[in-house]
Amino acid sequence: xxxxxxxxxxxxxxxxxxxxxxxxxxxxxxxxxxxxxxxxxxxxxxxxxxxxxxxxxxxxxxxxxxxxxxxxxxxxxxxxxxxxxxxxxxxxxxxxxxxxxxxxxxxxxxxxxxxxxxxxxxxxxxxxxxxxxxxxxxxxxxxxxxxxxxxxxxxxxxxxxxxxxxxxxxxxxxxxxxxxxxxxxxxxxxxxxxxxxxxxxxxxxxxxxxxxxxxxxxxxxxxxxxxxxxxxxxxxxxxxxxxxxxxxxxxxxxxxxxx
Amino acid sequence: xxxxxxxxxxxxxxxxxxxxxxxxxxxxxxxxxxxxxxxxxxxxxxxxxxxxxxxxxxxxxxxxxxxxxxxxxxxxxxxxxxxxxxxxxxxxxxxxxxxxxxxxxxxxxxxxxxxxxxxxxxxxxxxxxxxxxxxxxxxxxxxxxxxxxxxxxxxxxxxxxxxxxxxxxxxxxxxxxxxxxx
Numbered sequence: 001x002x003x004x005x006x007x008x009x010x011x012x013x014x015x016x017x018x019x020x021x022x023x024x025x026x027x028x029x030x031x032x033x034x035x036x037x038x039x040x041x042x043x044x045x046x047x048x049x050x051x052x053x054x055x056x057x058x059x060x061x062x063x064x065x066x067x068x069x070x071x072x073x074x075x076x077x078x079x080x081x082x083x084x085x086x087x088x089x090x091x092x093x094x095x096x097x098x099x100x101x102x103x104x105x106x107x108x109x110x111x112x113x114x115x116x117x118x119x120x121x122x123x124x125x126x127x128x129x130x131x132x133x134x135x136x137x138x139x140x141x142x143x144x145x146x147x148x149x150x151x152x153x154x155x156x157x158x159x160x161x162x163x164x165x166x167x168x169x170x171x172x173x174x175x176x177x178x179x180x181x182x183x184x185x186x187x188x189x190x191x192x193x194x195x196x197x198x199x200x201x202x203x204x205x206x207x208x209x210x211x212x213x214x215x216x217x218x219x220x221x222x223x224x225x226x227x228x229x230x231x232x233x234x235x236x237x238x239x240x241x242x243x244x245x246x247x248x249x250x251x252x253x254x255x256x257x258x259x
Numbered sequence: 260x261x262x263x264x265x266x267x268x269x270x271x272x273x274x275x276x277x278x279x280x281x282x283x284x285x286x287x288x289x290x291x292x293x294x295x296x297x298x299x300x301x302x303x304x305x306x307x308x309x310x311x312x313x314x315x316x317x318x319x320x321x322x323x324x325x326x327x328x329x330x331x332x333x334x335x336x337x338x339x340x341x342x343x344x345x346x347x348x349x350x351x352x353x354x355x356x357x358x359x360x361x362x363x364x365x366x367x368x369x370x371x372x373x374x375x376x377x378x379x380x381x382x383x384x385x386x387x388x389x390x391x392x393x394x395x396x397x398x399x400x401x402x403x404x405x406x407x408x409x410x411x412x413x414x415x416x417x418x419x420x421x422x423x424x425x426x427x428x429x430x431x432x433x434x435x436x437x438x439x440x441x
Contacts, residue, residue, distance in 0.1 A: 045415035045425070052417040059331025063360075132360040136330055139363065139388075139441045140421075147416045 008127070012195065013071050015186025016127070018089075019196060020068040021079065022184050022232060025090035027061035028080055029239070030054075030111060032246050033098050042101055049147060053108070056140045063133045070129070081250035085239045089184075089232040093176035095239045102155050102165035103173070109148040110177040110210065116141040117205050121197030130195065149213055156218035167220055175226035181206075182229065282351055284313045287321055290345045297334040297341070298420045301380040304338060308368025311359060320353040321346050326364045329421040329441075366441050378404040382423065383437035401437045403428035413437075 034054040041047035065076035122134035155166040181203040190196040214220045292305045312324040323342050339356050346354045366385035374384035383404045403411050408430035415425035427434045
């Protein structure tokens with residue numbers, strides 16, 4: 001932590017705060033969706049795997065929000081538990097209900113590959129605190145990618161039923177996945193400074209990686225490239241009930257100090 | 260453990276202001292070497308390579324810098340408190356525990372001796388991390404901690420803690436946990 005936040009301009013700081021919040025929001029919401037499988041996954045091992053993945057995602061959200069706090073952001077718990085759906089900036093990809101097992105695994109694969117490639121690029125950030133976080137998180141992400149890649153393959157090449165469900169999940173999720181590559185406000189300037197990875201380059205690498213796996217290896221069909229997408233401030237009706245459940249304990253016990 | 264307790268007792272009796280005593284960093288390292296990893300008690304936090312730095316300031320303040328293994332590890336609070344307590348048990352009043360992410364912890368930080376103790380405990384130690392290929396879709400080879408065979412199957416890529424995954428050995432038929440190579 002030798003590089004101090006003071007090396008950023010005010011505009012850069014605000015843009016980075018937003019980007020860190022956006023990254024954390026995706027992690028928090030998807031972690032909650034994964035947590036919904038606890039006690040309900042097809043087998044015990046997968047129950048445990050998804051809980052592990054969710055735990056890693058919350059760990060990454062904690063890293064992003066702790067860095068945001070040093071840039072003037074609020075306490076991480078405050079950010080997670082005291083903002084409503086209008087203030088969350090997660091993608092619709094992660095807030096959609098967990099669906100069936102194929103839906104959960106395809107979503108996780110699309111998300112994990114995007115996150116892993118973004119983090120790998122972010123290890124070269126010129127902003128040392130972000131590069132440090134990326135170097136930490138990318139090592140953990142490797143296991144998510146391996147796990148979900150295998151599951152998607154197993155489902156796509158399994159029975160006609162599992163193939164049908166996997167293709168249906170991909171068809172529904174594909175347009176939403178593109179939202180992961182929408183730049184946030186001020187992101188272009190941070191990219192020009194080398195503080196953030198070039199999102200277009202990450203997108204190209206991601207498209208190549210997932211196409212090779214989903215199409216070449218698993219025999220699935222990619223839907224057409226999506227046209228324009230609404231921004232991260234436009235949510236589905238599914239986010240509000242998710243937050244209500246996720247935040248209920250914190251809001252009932254605002255003075256709790258030990259969890 | 261016993262030695263440290265006796266030491267703390269002696270200091271209390273003979274030296275009313277132990278914080279005034281200048282302590283050597285090596286003594287702090289020795290104390291930290293007996294702080295167990297909360298999830299794998301057969302190894303200590305120094306065995307795991309989690310303690311990065313120990314400094315003793317002019318005023319007797321001891322600063323311990325540690326690095327988390329997994330960012331979402333729920334044991335981090337316990338480890339932080341254990342470090343602080345271990346240093347206080349040496350009679351140090353002013354303790355600061357810092358965390359750092361740089362360089363990031365990898366399983367390559369686990370010492371050879373600790374790897375052998377992991378194996379004896381029934382946990383396959385991690386393979387070398389193989390820098391330069393962070394994003395790969397296949398996992399590294401693992402050896403059965405019991406019979407040494409490479410004829411093993413991963414039965415679950417995640418385990419009871421973030422750092423482990425589950426295997427079964429097809430040579431000796433024993434199920435076992437393997438440390439992820441991170």
